[in-house]
Amino acid sequence: MALMDELNAQMKVAMKAKDKETLSVVRMLKAAVQNKQIALGHDLTESDEKSVLASELKQRKESLAEFKAGGRDDLVAQTEGEIKIVESYLPAQLTEAQVASLVDSVIQETGATGKADFGKVMKTLMPQVKGQADGAIVNRIVKAKLS
Structure with missing residues (x-):
């Protein structure tokens, strides 16, 4: 389960750097992966991990659209930062x-x-x-x- 190892390592780095935004997003991703693992009852395959990350990314993109429509610039900036962090764990997006x-x-x-x-x-x-x-x-x- 390479993704969980990567998330744990990134979480330690974020804690040491006192990077609250990255730490928060990594914790959310880790929780989502663990919840999916519990729901399935077995370790996640790479495909399952990608699926969890893709759904987390989709949620944030939907939230971003809502925040923009509502004129919430403070939340727009925060959500864009979260999207960048989540995208860093996904494979490169196809054009x-x-x-x-x-x-x-x-x-x-x-x-x-x-x-x-x-x-x-x-x-x-x-x-x-x-x-x-x-x-x-x-x-x-x-x-x-x-x-």
């Missing part, structure tokens, strides 16, 4: 061009021809991009390619 290329190959692989095949394409594609691309971006690109 839209890379996602579009993957979508093209999956469409060809599955033989999808129209909007009716949307679910088939997403079912094949999402495990490939898990933790590396935002689902909303993938969804938008697949819809555009199938229409």
